[in-house]
Amino acid sequence: MINRHACGSCHWIAGVAEANGTVGPPLSHFGSQQMIAGALPNSPDNLTRYLLSPESVVKGNVMPNQHLTGGDARDAAAYLLTLR
Numbered sequence: 001m002i003n004r005h006a007c008g009s010c011h012w013i014a015g016v017a018e019a020n021g022t023v024g025p026p027l028s029h030f031g032s033q034q035m036i037a038g039a040l041p042n043s044p045d046n047l048t049r050y051l052l053s054p055e056s057v058v059k060g061n062v063m064p065n066q067h068l069t070g071g072d073a074r075d076a077a078a079y080l081l082t083l084r
């Protein structure tokens with residue numbers, strides 16, 4: 001799912017082929033991070049919320065809304081939280 005949505009064109013994500021972008025922050029140790037974009041405590045629910053609507057969490061966010069389905073957002077959140 002992360003491949004399909006081209007997250008990797010902007011982010012470096014361990015375990016995802018071709019996810020070596022440097023526009024956004026690297027996500028390869030996201031599971032050990034305390035905060036999401038410095039705004040929300042890192043948790044599966046909050047991360048799902050962020051991925052569904054980055055701009056509602058951080059005003060003026062340069063991360064574009066990827067228009068994920070709820071299921072895709074939960075899957076991506078679950079994967080990112082395994083990266084430590």
Ligand code: HEC
Nearest residue numbers: 005006007010023024025035036037038058062063066076
């Ligand atoms: C067009 C480039 C772009 C794309 C595509 C993109 N992002 Fe981002 N992303 C960013 C930028 C830039 C930020 C930093 C935003 C901020 O901190 O204000 C960010 C921030 C994030 C964060 C928070 C990082 C942190 O350190 O707290 C997560 C998680 C994230 N992106 C996941 C994803 C996922 C999953 C996808 C694919 C569904 C994706 N991004 C697609 C550019 C992108």
